Amino acid sequence: MRRNDRLITHSESFSILENGQFGTLSTASCDGEPYGVPLNYCLIDNCIYFHCALEGRKINNIAANPKVSFCVVGRTEVLPDKFSTKYESCIVQGFAYESFGEEKQKALEGIVRKYSVDFASEGFEFIEKYKDKTRVFKITIETISGKARR
Amino acid sequence: MRRNDRLITHSESFSILENGQFGTLSTASCDGEPYGVPLNYCLIDNCIYFHCALEGRKINNIAANPKVSFCVVGRTEVLPDKFSTKYESCIVQGFAYESFGEEKQKALEGIVRKYSVDFASEGFEFIEKYKDKTRVFKITIETISGKARR
Numbered sequence: 001m002r003r004n005d006r007l008i009t010h011s012e013s014f015s016i017l018e019n020g021q022f023g024t025l026s027t028a029s030c031d032g033e034p035y036g037v038p039l040n041y042c043l044i045d046n047c048i049y050f051h052c053a054l055e056g057r058k059i060n061n062i063a064a065n066p067k068v069s070f071c072v073v074g075r076t077e078v079l080p081d082k083f084s085t086k087y088e089s090c091i092v093q094g095f096a097y098e099s100f101g102e103e104k105q106k107a108l109e110g111i112v113r114k115y116s117v118d119f120a121s122e123g124f125e126f127i128e129k130y131k132d133k134t135r136v137f138k139i140t141i142e143t144i145s146g147k148a149r150r
Numbered sequence: 151m152r153r154n155d156r157l158i159t160h161s162e163s164f165s166i167l168e169n170g171q172f173g174t175l176s177t178a179s180c181d182g183e184p185y186g187v188p189l190n191y192c193l194i195d196n197c198i199y200f201h202c203a204l205e206g207r208k209i210n211n212i213a214a215n216p217k218v219s220f221c222v223v224g225r226t227e228v229l230p231d232k233f234s235t236k237y238e239s240c241i242v243q244g245f246a247y248e249s250f251g252e253e254k255q256k257a258l259e260g261i262v263r264k265y266s267v268d269f270a271s272e273g274f275e276f277i278e279k280y281k282d283k284t285r286v287f288k289i290t291i292e293t294i295s296g297k298a299r300r
Contacts (some may be wrong), residue, residue, distance in 0.1 A: 021228065022237075030182075032180075071188060083272075091186065093183070
């Protein structure tokens with residue numbers, strides 16, 4: 001994030017995060033191996049929430065090391081004659097913690113509202129049916145920065 | 151990567167990597183803080199190449215810890231009534247090393263060919279003009295895996 005002419009404001013960065021369809025979560029194992037994986041997510045009270053299966057590499061990494069990075073890319077368009085690309089992206093640095101109980105429920109409902117707004121009541125039934133087979137994690141936003149060429 | 155029904159073959163994963171417009175590079179600092187950043191890239195002889203400025207956080211991370219992860223997402227489409235998303239993605243685990251000389255030149259030309267195929271000769275002039283202000287890194291592909299819901 002060196003090119004100051006490509007920096008965008010905090011609220012523009014937040015807007016990319018709010019409007020993103022998916023983000024890439026980066027975690028690192030206890031021996032420092034990074035692992036990036038794309039995820040759907042929602043934003044509630046300035047925290048990122050995602051759900052996942054009961055087991056997996058990202059969960060193992062988070063258990064050993066809760067530091068994470070979360071990157072969302074908005075619109076992109078290659079500019080062949082400029083040897084450049086129009087893009088907008090934001091990068092969050094934060095910590096991931098598992099959510100339980102009411103917070104987990106709110107997060108799953110938030111995900112249904114984001115991706116399935118016209119099917120909310122069926123979505124809430126879906127949550128009831130599968131929530132014990134799902135884990136939910138919250139990412140706190142310690143820093144957020146953004147870049148764009150528009 | 152637990153859901154076996156979503157796993158795709160090695161060659162399908164490679165095809166997502168070959169056709170991706172950008173990928174997210176995950177690095178980790180020496181104290182284990184992950185950092186994910188979107189990048190343009192090209193593929194030459196089964197290695198990923200990207201270019202960047204002379205300084206920056208990802209370069210500092212790589213200097214301290216060459217282990218990286220590189221994630222490319224292909225087509226995605228939210229399926230609101232299924233509470234799911236069609237997607238295809240691949241994840242590479244590997245090591246990043248700086249490229250110099252002929253290898254650096256080949257990588258920059260590969261990037262021009264990928265993104266600016268109709269402006270190749272102007273692109274090669276662009277490389278001559280800016281290559282001393284650019285660093286190039288190679289990512290070896292130690293493992294590649296892919297997932298899809300289509």
